[in-house]
Amino acid sequence: xxxxxxxxxxxxxxxxxxxxxxxxxxxxxxxxxxxxxxxxxxxxxxxxxxxxxxxxxxxxxxxxxxxxxxxxxxxxxxxxxxxxxxxxxxxxxxxxxxxxxxxxxxxxxxxxxxxxxxxxxxxxxxxxxxxxxxxxxxxxxxxxxxxxxxxxxxxxxxxxxxxxxxxxxxxxxxxxxxxxxxxxxxxxxxxxxxxxxxxxxxxxxxxxxxxxxxxxxxxxxxxxxxxxxxxxxxxxxxxxxxxxxxxxxxxxxxxxxxxxxxxxxxxxxxxxxxxxxxxxxxxxxxxxxxxxxxxxxxxxxxxxxxxxxxxxxxxxxxxxxxxxxxxxxxxxxxxxxxxxxxxxxxxxxxxxxxxxxxxxxxxxxxxxxxxxxxxxxxxxxxxxxxxxxxxxxxxxxxxxxxxxxxxxxxxxxxxxxxxxxxxxxxxxxxxxxxxxxxxxxxxxxxxxxxxxxxxxxxxxxxxxxxxxxxxxxxxxxxxxxxxxxxxxxxxxxxxxxxxxxxxxxxxxxxxxxxxxxxxxxxxxxxxxxxxxxxxxxxxxxxxxxxxxxxxxxxxxxxxxxxxxxxxxxxxxxxxxxxxxxxxxxxxxxxxxxxx
Ligand code: C2E
Ligand code: MG
Ligand code: MG
Numbered sequence: 001x002x003x004x005x006x007x008x009x010x011x012x013x014x015x016x017x018x019x020x021x022x023x024x025x026x027x028x029x030x031x032x033x034x035x036x037x038x039x040x041x042x043x044x045x046x047x048x049x050x051x052x053x054x055x056x057x058x059x060x061x062x063x064x065x066x067x068x069x070x071x072x073x074x075x076x077x078x079x080x081x082x083x084x085x086x087x088x089x090x091x092x093x094x095x096x097x098x099x100x101x102x103x104x105x106x107x108x109x110x111x112x113x114x115x116x117x118x119x120x121x122x123x124x125x126x127x128x129x130x131x132x133x134x135x136x137x138x139x140x141x142x143x144x145x146x147x148x149x150x151x152x153x154x155x156x157x158x159x160x161x162x163x164x165x166x167x168x169x170x171x172x173x174x175x176x177x178x179x180x181x182x183x184x185x186x187x188x189x190x191x192x193x194x195x196x197x198x199x200x201x202x203x204x205x206x207x208x209x210x211x212x213x214x215x216x217x218x219x220x221x222x223x224x225x226x227x228x229x230x231x232x233x234x235x236x237x238x239x240x241x242x243x244x245x246x247x248x249x250x251x252x253x254x255x256x257x258x259x260x261x262x263x264x265x266x267x268x269x270x271x272x273x274x275x276x277x278x279x280x281x282x283x284x285x286x287x288x289x290x291x292x293x294x295x296x297x298x299x300x301x302x303x304x305x306x307x308x309x310x311x312x313x314x315x316x317x318x319x320x321x322x323x324x325x326x327x328x329x330x331x332x333x334x335x336x337x338x339x340x341x342x343x344x345x346x347x348x349x350x351x352x353x354x355x356x357x358x359x360x361x362x363x364x365x366x367x368x369x370x371x372x373x374x375x376x377x378x379x380x381x382x383x384x385x386x387x388x389x390x391x392x393x394x395x396x397x398x399x400x401x402x403x404x405x406x407x408x409x410x411x412x413x414x415x416x417x418x419x420x421x422x423x424x425x426x427x428x429x430x431x432x433x434x435x436x437x438x439x440x441x442x443x444x445x446x447x448x449x450x451x452x453x454x455x456x457x458x459x460x461x462x463x464x465x466x467x468x469x470x471x472x473x474x475x476x477x478x479x480x481x482x483x484x485x486x487x488x489x490x491x492x493x494x495x496x497x498x499x500x501x502x503x504x505x506x507x508x509x510x511x512x513x514x515x516x517x518x519x520x521x522x523x524x525x526x527x528x529x530x531x532x533x534x535x536x537x538x539x540x541x542x543x544x545x546x547x548x549x550x551x552x553x554x555x556x557x558x559x560x561x562x563x564x565x566x567x568x569x570x571x572x573x574x575x576x577x578x579x580x581x582x583x584x585x586x587x588x589x590x591x592x593x594x595x
Contacts, residue, residue: 058085062090090115178248197260201249232263357575417458
């Protein structure tokens with residue numbers, strides 16, 4: 001017997017009676033009529049069933065113990081769901097007069113008398129079935145109609161809410177919804193300690209388009225511009241028309257403020273492509289104000305105002321540009337951009353060269369090798385230190401070409417030394433993490449080595465500690481492949497990352513370069529000495545050599561030597577020098593052959 005009868009077309013009857021014989025008779029009668037019967041032998045249970053399920057007819061004995069049939073009927077009539085279910089009371093002939101009237105108080109009811117006559121009961125049930133079927137069909141029709149009305153209502157509600165949230169012309173969010181989204185993103189970024197940026201983009205001289213081509217053309221242009229915005233930001237970013245010719249963009253979750261600057265630059269570039277309006281090419285320019293959270297404010301109003309101020313600054317500085325709200329960010333971003341754009345042509349313009357700083361065996365005070373240090377003499381920016389441009393090159397991707405250039409130049413020098421009397425002198429080359437993580441570093445290295453015809457056993461690659469710790473499994477495999485050719489690896493700037501002893505044991509590194517900062521602190525405090533001692537002892541236990549960098553004084557040199565640090569490098573021992581000077585130094589007798 002099914003319990004979920006709400007929308008079934010099959011009639012269901014709830015039967016509550018005590019007498020087995022009556023029960024059987026009613027059930028037999030119902031099964032011949034193909035109706036579902038749920039039976040119960042207590043008034044209380046019958047009431048519960050009627051409330052929990054849906055029945056088309058209740059047949060109930062008037063004389064049920066505990067809660068009798070009339071009580072059940074009375075309670076059914078009090079509930080909306082059950083108030084109109086027809087009820088047939090089962091009565092004994094003796095009760096006929098007395099109780100029949102009582103039953104009528106409960107609405108649509110009928111009576112059957114013991115002993116139950118099956119044919120009469122069957123015809124009564126049939127009548128009720130017919131009545132119920134009719135009701136159900138109507139019910140289903142009503143449900144169908146209701147569904148249509150509901151769908152219409154939903155569509156209208158959506159249209160209404162769109163009208164409230166959207167800009168009618170571009171279908172982008174309007175200012176109201178933009179502020180709602182901004183508040184949400186601000187909350188999320190505060191909670192998860194993330195950054196986001198707000199861009200206010202205003203079309204320069206839009207009035208001229210409206211005045212010369214008319215408002216329809218202006219509208220068309222706005223629509224096309226909104227599409228350019230949508231096509232040039234991530235799907236998760238939010239684009240809105242804030243009114244007139246002003247658009248707002250929220251760059252959700254950015255890594256740093258420079259990302260926002262790059263998007264603004266990218267947008268200005270994308271918007272510089274002409275748009276065709278009424279058959280005429282239009283190339284409007286834009287002024288973009290960039291406000292970055294957390295730098296430009298902590299609440300919606302302040303951040304919006306910051307973006308606005310930045311946008312007006314972009315206008316006042318000549319339009320067709322973007323400006324950060326924070327002047328310090330603008331300055332930094334500007335100089336980064338300048339460096340980035342000059343870096344692109346530095347190789348072509350032959351602006352790079354290498355310096356070589358000697359690395360000494362501290363015990364013998366003999367040259368062990370040199371570290372190749374990159375120098376950039378930029379035509380536009382002057383002399384630049386690697387600390388000023390390597391990170392930018394890593395971000396822009398130029399590091400791959402630059403790294404290849406450094407390797408190629410280093411190989412030329414190594415070839416030169418290997419063919420002279422300086423066989424075995426080591427050349428240490430700095431490798432950026434980006435170079436080994438991406439790109440085909442192994443193949444490029446092997447190709448260059450064979451092109452220059454050098455022996456790789458004199459090559460040392462310096463990789464910074466943080467890089468090694470970040471991508472261990474893949475990197476270990478690559479390093480092992482490379483060391484298989486005789487190349488040595490050393491960990492640069494050791495002590496600034498978070499290597500553990502276990503990490504070091506699993507890496508194919510031959511030496512640790514103790515960072516400048518630790519060596520510099522020697523003699524300044526006992527802690528500095530203790531740290532350097534600990535690094536040297538730890539490396540010794542692992543069978544790894546140590547090289548101290550930034551050795552600036554005789555005292556530091558002595559301390560390191562006494563503690564068993566084998567190699568040293570620093571201004572006290574020799575400053576970075578040109579290739580010619582390095583050759584001269586090697587020839588002066590400071591190099592005594594293979595160390
Ligand atoms: P690094 O590899 O740790 O290089 C050592 C830095 O310490 C060099 O700075 C060097 O000139 C400086 N130095 C040497 N002796 C002393 C000293 O006694 N005292 C002090 N205070 N400094 C000393 P530089 O040449 O400015 O290089 C800075 C960093 O730039 C390097 O640190 C390295 O990480 C990176 N770099 C340099 N050349 C390259 C390169 O060709 N490729 C890559 N990817 N990075 C490079
Ligand atoms: Mg180095
Ligand atoms: Mg270093």
